Amino acid sequence: MTDRAANRPTAFFGSTTPPRKPISAPVVGPRLSPAAGVVVDGIDVSLPIPPPVKERLLDAFRRHHVLVFRNQTLNREQQFLFIANFGEVERSRAANKRYGVAHVISNLGGDGKPVDRSASAVSNYNWHTDKPYYREPPMMTALYAVEMPLQGGDTEFANTVMAHSALAPDVQLRIAGLRVAFYWGAGQSRSEEQARADTGIEDAVDHPLVRTHPETGAKALYLGNHASHILGWPIAEGRALLDQLLAHATQPQFVYAHRWRVGDLIMWDNRCLLHRAVANFELSTQRRILHRVVVRGTVPF
Ligand code: OGA
Numbered sequence: 664m665t666d667r668a669a670n671r672p673t674a675f676f677g678s679t680t681p682p683r684k685p686i687s688a689p690v691v692g693p694r695l696s697p698a699a700g701v702v703v704d705g706i707d708v709s710l711p712i713p714p715p716v717k718e719r720l721l722d723a724f725r726r727h728h729v730l731v732f733r734n735q736t737l738n739r740e741q742q743f744l745f746i747a748n749f750g751e752v753e754r755s756r757a758a759n760k761r762y763g764v765a766h767v768i769s770n771l772g773g774d775g776k777p778v779d780r781s782a783s784a785v786s787n788y789n790w791h792t793d794k795p796y797y798r799e800p801p802m803m804t805a806l807y808a809v810e811m812p813l814q815g816g817d818t819e820f821a822n823t824v825m826a827h828s829a830l831a832p833d834v835q836l837r838i839a840g841l842r843v844a845f846y847w848g849a850g851q852s853r854s855e856e857q858a859r860a861d862t863g864i865e866d867a868v869d870h871p872l873v874r875t876h877p878e879t880g881a882k883a884l885y886l887g888n889h890a891s892h893i894l895g896w897p898i899a900e901g902r903a904l905l906d907q908l909l910a911h912a913t914q915p916q917f918v919y920a921h922r923w924r925v926g927d928l929i930m931w932d933n934r935c936l937l938h939r940a941v942a943n944f945e946l947s948t949q950r951r952i953l954h955r956v957v958v959r960g961t962v963p964f
């Protein structure tokens with residue numbers, strides 16, 4: 664730990680001292696669950712990565728959808744720099760930020776004390792994909808575990824390619840070509856009247872319900888907590904279909920549950936996964952703090 668910490672800054676700023684860890688030989692472990700996930704060993708992500716390493720990581724990312732790097736020591740700038748290898752990092756909306764270095768995801772309230780907000784219909788504790796209400800939703804999100812409860816505080820991922828292929832052919836046919844309206848806070852449990860009265864609905868952005876992964880060509884369901892309804896369908900009918908498909912897509916056989924350790928950096932593919940935080944710890948007393956970086960994607964098709 665001390666060695667690593669002492670070694671890193673000099674290497675980071677271009678010292679000729681070779682890093683102790685073999686940064687050019689990441690080792691991709693066995694699949695963590697049928698749905699997704701691998702641990703990538705032998706790499707210190709706070710150091711610059713050469714192009715062949717980046718290619719190996721991207722290859723593993725396309726195959727396994729969630730990459731897990733254990734025991735990393737990262738400040739927010741280092742996390743930003745590593746993730747920027749994979750695309751344009753989305754800028755923070757906060758005007759006082761120089762650029763979008765990692766922002767904080769935590770269960771702390773304004774007074775710095777833990778607070779349980781998991782029951783909110785717009786919380787990350789509902790199955791969702793990140794920012795589907797953007798024209799160009801992010802392709803990747805990366806979280807780094809800074810502080811975790813002793814047990815629990817998992818993040819779950821549901822593989823929406825597997826979920827799509829497991830649908831009956833007639834259902835696949837019926838949903839092909841449908842478009843989903845997304846807006847922030849759409850929630851799925853609310854009534855049709857509420858949805859109609861909701862001003863967010865006017866700003867809804869629509870995307871295909873079945874999207875094609877731009878790199879693998881796989882077809883994936885695209886839905887989740889920000890999905891409002893199906894374009895051209897009565898709202899209630901569209902919501903019923905979205906609810907059914909969400910229940911289907913998040914069955915245990917399609918899910919990888921990440922059990923965090925402090926020092927984990929994970930990055931996942933928003934184009935073929937849903938995710939949610941799991942309220943399996945005492946949210947109102949235990950601290951859970953992560954740093955988050957998001958990479959821009961392209962228009963879903
Ligand atoms: C996110 C998110 C889940 C978690 O950062 O986009 O959904 O487990 N996080 O904190």
Ligand code: MN
Pocket residue numbers: 787791792793938
């Ligand atoms: Mn999220």
